[in-house]
Amino acid sequence: MSYTITSVDRAIDLLEALAEHPDIGVTRLAELIGSTKSHAFRLLHTLEQRGYVLKDPATRNYRLGYxxxxxxxxxRDQASLIKTAQPIMDGLAQATGENVHLVVREQARSICIALKQSQAHLRLYAEVGRHGPLHAGGGSTLLLAHAPKEIQAAVLDGPLPSFTPATVTEAGVLREQLTRIRQQGYHVALEDLDDGAFSIAAPVRNHRGEVIASISVAGPITRLDAVTTDRHRHLAIEAANDISRRLGFVDQVPT
Amino acid sequence: MSYTITSVDRAIDLLEALAEHPDIGVTRLAELIGSTKSHAFRLLHTLEQRGYVLKDPATRNYRLGYxxxxxxxxxRDQASLIKTAQPIMDGLAQATGENVHLVVREQARSICIALKQSQAHLRLYAEVGRHGPLHAGGGSTLLLAHAPKEIQAAVLDGPLPSFTPATVTEAGVLREQLTRIRQQGYHVALEDLDDGAFSIAAPVRNHRGEVIASISVAGPITRLDAVTTDRHRHLAIEAANDISRRLGFVDQVPT
DNA sequence: AAACAGTGTTTTGCTAAGTGAAACATTGCG
DNA sequence: CGCAATGTTTCACTTAGCAAAACACTGTTT
Incomplete structure (x- = not known):
């Protein structure tokens, strides 16, 4: 038995299509969501009435509404995790000069929920709200390492798409990697999700000690050497621990 | 013939109910949207699957998802108006020490699409995304003044709710006010929407000279006198003109 | 200016999605 | 332990939602 309301699902399809492809018309949208023009038209009308979609009357193109x-x-207001993390992420971005991401897990995928972009001209492109895999990327793989066994099983038994030559696509190898991540308490990912990019992640814990998010420092590997790796690792762990403490976590064994 | 898809409308009802009332359960949400528990449950499930709603498994309460x-x-990215306006709004907020709002009209209502909050401890509460009336509030009434005749007719013929003793609720008086706003090119609203608050608004024009938004400076009337009124008015008009120019507007008669 | 192609809008009839009612399961409190 | 309230699941019914088709409009080409 499925509780999914198909019409609502399709409306979300359309909103997300518009999020990716602004200023397009009825016909193009119908194609993008695999529907008919009359259906797309009605969805657009409904969302426009509520202000979630805007129609340019001159061009008859649509984009996201205010x-x-x-x-x-x-x-964002409701997410105390984001509010707590943001000032600490600001500090971490300042200290490292690189991107800082706050990532959480939703079911079997990851989502970046807050982002502090590096000021450097060469920087890693990232977006708040973007869904991603769990088996690649510093923050995401760390979250997989701390996920419930059934989530890990679902990911390990499922397809492990390759994003770069460095992506781990072998379930056995990934399992070992997850064990290692839990043991060392952080993760350094090199070019496993984006070519030429690194990501150093540490766990954010709630008051019960459960890993609920990850903080990661990310940037181009050309700015990474043994010294900066160690420094970023240290700063990321420190920032993650700081956020965890503010969320009520009491670390019994100081590091 | 209505093109509204009721199920989508209801889903939006639920999302907006959660926006206003975070961390509530199925029964409460069903009450808020005027529906049944089973319906609310299915809407929540659908939205949760897509990440727009989060369920706390411990309390079984829901809130907005990431x-x-x-x-x-x-x-926000798609709205070039917001991107263009934001740095200018920052400057205006700095110069005035008060809130700065960017407001647009959607059909017969207003919506604040960008906001720079005053650093003062006493400040006017405001929210991005909040819908409001067109016949009250500095920026909103200015937008009504520049709206198409049929929109004006719709508002003037409809109910004019009173928010404060200073709200204009007489259609004839409002009509005169709108004429005056168009003539003088700005609007100073005193306590017509919020008790104890002022709002000084100026029009933002597009490349065709059409008024597409308003910039307003708003705060408590205790910080307003003849000198500050004149200063805020000047700065608001200047900022609005600056935004208009960046949007391609060429003012033939310099002010 | 006329014809054509493509897009947007509207209408219609059919069916299965969506709904409420009711039952069942779970949880917290006295 | 019993009860009340909430959350979850099931079922049967009805109409909302849908695709197909037709129509209206617009921009381009001849």
């Missing part, structure tokens, strides 16, 4: 900002702002 | 951030961010 009401989307409202829900986004409220989501 | 995927909402994605759509909000993309809406």
């Amino acid at each position: 009401r989307s900002l409202y829900v986004g702002e409220r989501a | 995927r909402s951030l994605y759509v909000g961010e993309r809406a």
Whole structure:
């Protein structure tokens, strides 16, 4: 038995298609969501009425409406994790000069929920709200390492797509990697999700000690050597621990 | 013939109910949206699957999910008006020490799409994404003044709710006010929407000279006198003109 | 200016998705 | 332990939602 309401699912398909492809028309949208023009038209009309979609009357193209900002702002306001983390992420970005990401796990995928972008001209492109895999990327793989066994099983038994030549696609190898991550308490990922990029991640824990998010420092590997690796690792762990403490975590064995 | 898809409308009802009331359960949500528990349950399940709603497994309460951030961010990215206005709004907030709002009109209502909050401890509460009336509030009434005749007719013929004793609720008086706003090119609203608050608004024009938004400076009337009124008015008009120029507007008669 | 192609909008009839009611399961409190 | 309230699941019914098709509009080509 499925509780999914198909019409709502399709409306979300359309919103997300518009998020990726702004300023397009009814026909193009229908194609993108695999539907008919009349269906796309009705979805657009419904979302436009509520302010989530805007229609340019001159071109008859659609893009996301301003009401989307409202829900986004409220989501951010409600997320105490983001509020707690943001000032610490600011400091970490300042100290490292690289991107800082706050990533959480949703079921069997990851999502970046806050981001501090590096000021450097060469920087890793990243987006808040973007869903990603769990078996690649510093913060994501660390979250997989600390996920419940059934989530790990679901990921390990499922397809492990390759993003770069460095992506781990062998379940056995990934299992060992996850064990190692749990033991050492951080993860250094090199070019496993994006070519030429590194990501050094540490776990954020809640008051019960459960890993609920990861903090990661990410950038181009050309700016990474043994010294900066160690420094970023240290700063990331420190920042993650700081956030964890503010969330009520009491670390019994100081590091 | 209505093109509204009721199921999608209801899903939005639920999302917006969660935006206003985080961390509540199925029964409460069903009450808030005027529905049944089974319906609310299915809506929540659908939205949770897509990441727009998060369920706390311990308390079985729901709140907005992180995927909402994605759509909000993309809406902001796509809105060139917001991108153009934001640095100018920053400067205006710095110069005035008060809130600065960017407001647009959607059909017969207003919506604040960008906000620079005053650093003062006493400040006007405001929210991005919040819908409001067109006949009250500095920026909103200015937008009504420049709206198409049919929009004006719709507002003037409809109910004009009173928010404070200073709210204009008489259609004839409002009509005169709108004429005056168009003539003088700005609007000073005193306590017409919020008790104890002022709002000084100026029009933002696009490359065709059409008024597409308003910039307003807002705060408590205790910080307003003849000198500050004149100063804020000047700075708001200047900022609005600056944004308009960046949007391609060429002002033939310099002010 | 006329014809054509493509897009957007509207209508219609059919069916299965969506709904509420009711039952069942779970949880927390007295 | 019993009860009340909440959350979850099931079932049967109805109409909402859908695709197909037709129509209207717009921009381009001849």
